[in-house]
Amino acid sequence: MYRIARAALAAGLLSALFINPSPAQQTPLKIGVLSDFSSVYSDIGGMGNVEATRMAIEDFGGQMFGKPIDMVSADVLNKPDVASTIARKWWETEGVDMIIDLPTSATALAVMELSKQYEKIMIVTDAASSDITGKSCSPYTAHWTYDTYANAHTVGSAIVKNGGDTWFFLTADYVFGHSVERDTGDVVKAAGGKVLGSVKHPLNTADFSSFLLQAQASKAKIIGLANGGGDTINAIKQAGEFGIVAGGQNLAAIVMFISDVHSLGLKLAQGLIITEAYYWDLNDKTRAFGKRFLERVKRMPTMNQAATYSATLHYLKAVQAAGTRDTKTVMAKMRELPVRDAFTDNGSLREDGRMVHSMYLFQVKKPEESRGPWDYYKLLAEVPADQAFRPLKDGGCPLLK
Known part of the structure; x- marks a missing residue:
């Protein structure tokens, strides 16, 4: 009798498990x-x-x-x-x-x-x-x-190898901008280049004039844009108004997106060397x-x-x-x-x-090279994961200790 009751109890519990899912699975x-x-x-x-x-x-x-x-x-x-x-x-x-x-x-x-x-x-x-x-x-x-390491290593190293060996950074004044400047500066120096200085600007600023004048005065070959989104767009537009590229300096957009190129238009963005993890036409x-x-x-x-x-x-x-x-x-x-x-x-x-x-290294097309809307990039190189991203041992992640 005891064995029958125990078996019935076990069967009931087993049935309940199947009838009543765990609380974690009861809610969407x-x-x-x-x-x-x-x-x-x-x-x-x-x-x-x-x-x-x-x-x-x-x-x-x-x-x-x-x-x-x-x-x-x-x-x-x-x-x-x-x-x-x-x-x-x-x-x-x-x-x-x-x-x-x-x-x-x-x-x-x-x-x-x-x-x-x-x-x-x-x-x-x-x-x-x-x-x-x-x-x-x-x-x-x-x-x-x-991340800032991957972008710095794909864009920064390519530019230094092509003669852009003196840099001045226009940096968004928060964690992201500081990380871009730090990681790209490390790449520039490791490749034999020099960082001549930097200037910090507020996030989402409308006026880059004073910052661009400091970058222009540095005489650096490359002005590294350690910012993103609307800040990058505005910096590039205002650099054009100041005649910075026409004066012999070049802009390096360390973190740039196809939406930025679309907003700028190919006339302003043409020739920029950028890195992306995805492009629709790959x-x-x-x-x-x-x-x-x-x-x-x-x-x-x-x-x-x-x-x-x-x-x-x-x-x-x-x-x-x-x-x-x-x-x-x-x-x-x-x-x-x-x-x-x-x-x-x-x-x-x-x-x-x-x-x-x-990761992928691209150059923005000239207007006459584009076949239509969103056809903006020429693929220069595919950078394998083990070359693009920081080695696991070098990141200082406490989880690995």
């Missing part, structure tokens, strides 16, 4: 997009990143564990305190499982601290500081698109994704927007393969699975959180 998986919708980085990420996330959810099938996948989004106003407040609310009370995007390095680093506190996954697809996977690395953060996969994105957003995707699609899709694949949304299990699966999609054919996620992949 939820992804939060923290972006810049109103300021200097809205074109390179912004609503395009929201749409890219939506496309990845749709391509995955729209469901996880039998429930529709949810998405929320918010504008961080490029302020770390705002980003932290939203992230805390999402993780603490709104059931968000993963946060993606983060438009600036300062907002990314702030939310990374909360990610560690709540043991939740975040994927950085916009912010660029190499510190994200260096001294500030986290077991719960992946850095997807590019291959059949990139062209197919670019065409779909263009139909929905009415502009070609930036590398950040293509990377946001890639990172979201990879995360969803990892959750599915793991059979759980448990953070540590999913992160392990994200590192185990290769990254193969419209963004890259050769990606992998390292222990320090860096997703490594090929």
